Amino acid sequence: MFLRWFLYFVLILFALYFIFPLYVMIVTSLKTMEEIRQGTLLTWPSGLNFDSWAVAWGGRGYGAGDTFLKPYFWNSIKMVVPAVFFSTFIGAMTGYVLTKWRFKGDQWVFLFLLFGCFIPFQAILLPMARTLGVLGISNSVIGLVLVHTVYGIPFTTLFFRNYYVSVPTELVKAARIDGAGFFKIFFKILLPISAPIIVVTVIWQFTQIWNDFLFGSTFSFGEAAPIQVALNNMVLSSTSVKEYNVDMASAIIAGVPTLIVYVLAGKYFIRGLTSGAVKG
Amino acid sequence: MKTLKIQELSKNFGTTEVLRKINLEIDEGNFLVLLGPSGCGKSTLLNIIAGLETINEGNVFIDDYNVSKVEPKDRNIAMVFQSYALYPSMNVSENMIFGLKQAKVSKEKIEEQLQKVSKFLQVDALLERKPSQLSGGQRQRVAIGRALVREPRIFLFDEPLSNLDAKLRVEMRREIKKLHQQLKTTVVYVTHDQTEAMSLGTNIAIMNHGVIQQNDTPENIYNKPSNTFVADFIGSPSMNLIKGNLKQSSNQISFVANGSNFEIPINGYDFIEKSNLENKEVFFGIRPEHIFSKKSNEGNFEINLRADLSEYIGHEQIMTFDYENQEVLAKFPSTIKIELSKNTKLFFDLTQISLFDAKTEERI
Numbered sequence: 001m002f003l004r005w006f007l008y009f010v011l012i013l014f015a016l017y018f019i020f021p022l023y024v025m026i027v028t029s030l031k032t033m034e035e036i037r038q039g040t041l042l043t044w045p046s047g048l049n050f051d052s053w054a055v056a057w058g059g060r061g062y063g064a065g066d067t068f069l070k071p072y073f074w075n076s077i078k079m080v081v082p083a084v085f086f087s088t089f090i091g092a093m094t095g096y097v098l099t100k101w102r103f104k105g106d107q108w109v110f111l112f113l114l115f116g117c118f119i120p121f122q123a124i125l126l127p128m129a130r131t132l133g134v135l136g137i138s139n140s141v142i143g144l145v146l147v148h149t150v151y152g153i154p155f156t157t158l159f160f161r162n163y164y165v166s167v168p169t170e171l172v173k174a175a176r177i178d179g180a181g182f183f184k185i186f187f188k189i190l191l192p193i194s195a196p197i198i199v200v201t202v203i204w205q206f207t208q209i210w211n212d213f214l215f216g217s218t219f220s221f222g223e224a225a226p227i228q229v230a231l232n233n234m235v236l237s238s239t240s241v242k243e244y245n246v247d248m249a250s251a252i253i254a255g256v257p258t259l260i261v262y263v264l265a266g267k268y269f270i271r272g273l274t275s276g277a278v279k280g
Numbered sequence: 281m282k283t284l285k286i287q288e289l290s291k292n293f294g295t296t297e298v299l300r301k302i303n304l305e306i307d308e309g310n311f312l313v314l315l316g317p318s319g320c321g322k323s324t325l326l327n328i329i330a331g332l333e334t335i336n337e338g339n340v341f342i343d344d345y346n347v348s349k350v351e352p353k354d355r356n357i358a359m360v361f362q363s364y365a366l367y368p369s370m371n372v373s374e375n376m377i378f379g380l381k382q383a384k385v386s387k388e389k390i391e392e393q394l395q396k397v398s399k400f401l402q403v404d405a406l407l408e409r410k411p412s413q414l415s416g417g418q419r420q421r422v423a424i425g426r427a428l429v430r431e432p433r434i435f436l437f438d439e440p441l442s443n444l445d446a447k448l449r450v451e452m453r454r455e456i457k458k459l460h461q462q463l464k465t466t467v468v469y470v471t472h473d474q475t476e477a478m479s480l481g482t483n484i485a486i487m488n489h490g491v492i493q494q495n496d497t498p499e500n501i502y503n504k505p506s507n508t509f510v511a512d513f514i515g516s517p518s519m520n521l522i523k524g525n526l527k528q529s530s531n532q533i534s535f536v537a538n539g540s541n542f543e544i545p546i547n548g549y550d551f552i553e554k555s556n557l558e559n560k561e562v563f564f565g566i567r568p569e570h571i572f573s574k575k576s577n578e579g580n581f582e583i584n585l586r587a588d589l590s591e592y593i594g595h596e597q598i599m600t601f602d603y604e605n606q607e608v609l610a611k612f613p614s615t616i617k618i619e620l621s622k623n624t625k626l627f628f629d630l631t632q633i634s635l636f637d638a639k640t641e642e643r644i
Contacts, residue, residue, distance in 0.1 A: 170365035170438075173332050174426075179353035179382035192369030 052245035072230035083148035091156020116154030199268035289338030313481035358427035366411035539604035565634035571610035
């Protein structure tokens with residue numbers, strides 16, 4: 001009995017520890033600058049005041065120098081949707097080939113792909129910048145889509161390969177005898193049973209790409225920047241006073257999409273990560 | 281015309297030789313079982329017949345047509361797999377007609393085939409279900425149904441019963457046998473279970489190390505194994521192989537076990553080659569079920585051996601005897617009482633014996 005209460009005590013303590021910063025962020029974003037200066041971090045706001053949210057999202061309405069999130073938010077959406085789609089799709093295809101259409105040296109291909117998971121991304125910034133320049137897509141959303149797709153493939157391939165390894169190869173044999181070809185087997189037989197791993201991959205890729213700052217800040221600037229870069233610019237480039245309430249609102253806005261993806265698909269995430277690990 | 285003919289077929293994976301110069305023929309309507317221990321190449325051979333594996337040397341003919349380089353779907357075969365391999369995202373009827381749809385068969389024909397086969401296999405009530413909602417036996421039946429609707433020239437079975445529990449396995453075995461009796465389609469069936477092979481096959485090809493050891497009827501496989509591998513592989517417990525020499529003196533041929541001082545006359549034995557028998561080193565093969573505790577016929581040879589071990593298994597008991605330091609196993613009804621560590625009178629049925637050359641291990 002004591003142990004149980006102790007357990008709850010520890011759990012609640014940890015929960016508070018994690019919720020506390022979020023509480024501060026939300027509370028601060030709802031205060032006016034006046035309230036922030038006079039109260040403490042934990043003081044409850046006087047009312048539901050969404051002004052700072054509006055400023056964070058849409059700006060103050062005066063011309064030059066006003067940075068707000070709305071255009072960059074859409075930049076990020078335009079970057080993250082195709083990048084997640086392509087990297088997931090290509091990873092699924094590669095995983096399918098590496099497990100069901102084995103060829104000579106396929107382990108080597110897989111090994112080299114795995115290197116992609118371990119290479120620190122700082123190491124490839126310069127060659128990638130040159131590549132984007134040659135292709136004529138530097139400082140564009142398309143360029144970022146390419147970068148994120150390419151560097152997502154090692155992870156997505158790893159996920160799909162490990163998932164398809166546990167799918168009996170006899171399925172593919174049966175389908176070949178039934179007359180289905182390479183693509184038909186993939187689309188009609190393997191893809192329909194890949195929902196758990198697709199969810200895992202999409203969450204993973206979405207989080208990685210949405211939260212990425214390194215590639216975004218290196219390969220884009222100004223109007224083509226994704227939201228994380230814009231957030232950074234906003235917070236660091238305020239001229240006179242630090243507007244904590246706007247900063248907090250901006251940070252929350254930048255984090256909400258990943259939260260939504262987690263809430264919608266979270267239970268599949270856990271299920272997908274553990275499937276294959278334990279058989280039966 | 282042979283339904284299936286395999287000619288001088290060889291297959292290797294890298295430097296590993298999996299199949300060596302396989303020759304095999306099946307007549308229309310026969311049930312051929314490929315039997316052997318794991319790793320003997322039997323599944324590879326089946327995959328080659330199906331077209332799922334490539335060939336290094338040799339050819340495969342179906343109805344005298346060389347299909348060595350023909351795609352699996354164009355070989356007019358159907359295959360049932362060990363894991364059933366039902367498409368998990370499709371229901372039973374979609375599973376069964378997937379092949380026909382790929383072949384662009386007309387809708388009416390597909391519907392007709394589906395009705396016929398699903399009634400025949402008694403899965404017509406399950407057509408809307410997903411494979412995950414079926415029991416092992418039902419899945420097996422659907423897998424067979426998927427093969428049936430295509431009306432193939434040859435059925436290929438790859439250990440189809442290994443995933444079922446013991447009771448269901450015996451049931452499904454009978455059903456496959458009935459199915460073959462009704463349809464009379466040619467079957468090639470891979471298994472490592474000798475009971476399955478014996479009860480199903482009209483022919484059994486026993487394989488080891490990528491070579492066919494013997495391809496014969498179940499009766500001949502059991503009664504006249506062509507080498508010591510087959511003799512040892514078939515039967516449970518397997519055949520006793522007693523080491524010794526042959527003695528030949530004016531129309532009288534006999535066997536003397538190593539270290540033994542008496543001769544077992546084997547005049548009735550049907551030798552393949554009757555020359556050079558004198559002093560030949562041989563294995564004298566006799567099955568445990570052909571050793572009796574009471575005289576059963578005139579061909580019996582009486583012998584006294586010491587009983588060392590008794591294993592009781594319900595309806596029968598397996599006794600181990602000592603024959604000049606060689607173990608001899610015998611099977612008796614469990615009602616018979618035999619005292620251990622004492623000499624016991626036994627009768628060898630000499631009409632049922634096999635003799636093998638000790639060097640080549642081939643039947644003589």
